[in-house]
Amino acid sequence: INTGTTNDDGRCPGLITKQQFTPGEYKMHFETARYWAGMGESSFYPYVEIAFTITDADQKYHVPLLVSRFSYSTYRGS
Known part of the structure; x- marks a missing residue:
């Protein structure tokens, strides 16, 4: 649907419209x-993909990605 780059807070505001x-x-x-690479470091994971299902588009969704060079985690936030 769209592409974006995270800001200094690690967020992509306005990535998708209502x-x-x-x-x-x-x-x-x-x-x-x-x-x-932009930070002069290597990474074990070349990319991370998060797949999820939206059942109620009227709810607010926050899908954080916490990442280090050798691990990552994600969850549905509030």
Whole structure:
């Protein structure tokens, strides 16, 4: 649907509009190797993909990605 780059807070505000956000399956793709290369570091994971299902587009969704060079985790936040 869209692409973006995280800001200094690690967020992508305005990545998707309310009109684009409908129930369905979504996937977010993060270029983690490029991120770490920009910091002069290598990364074990070249990218991270998070797939999730939206059943109620009227709810608020927060899908954080916590990443280090050798691990990552994600969850549905509030």
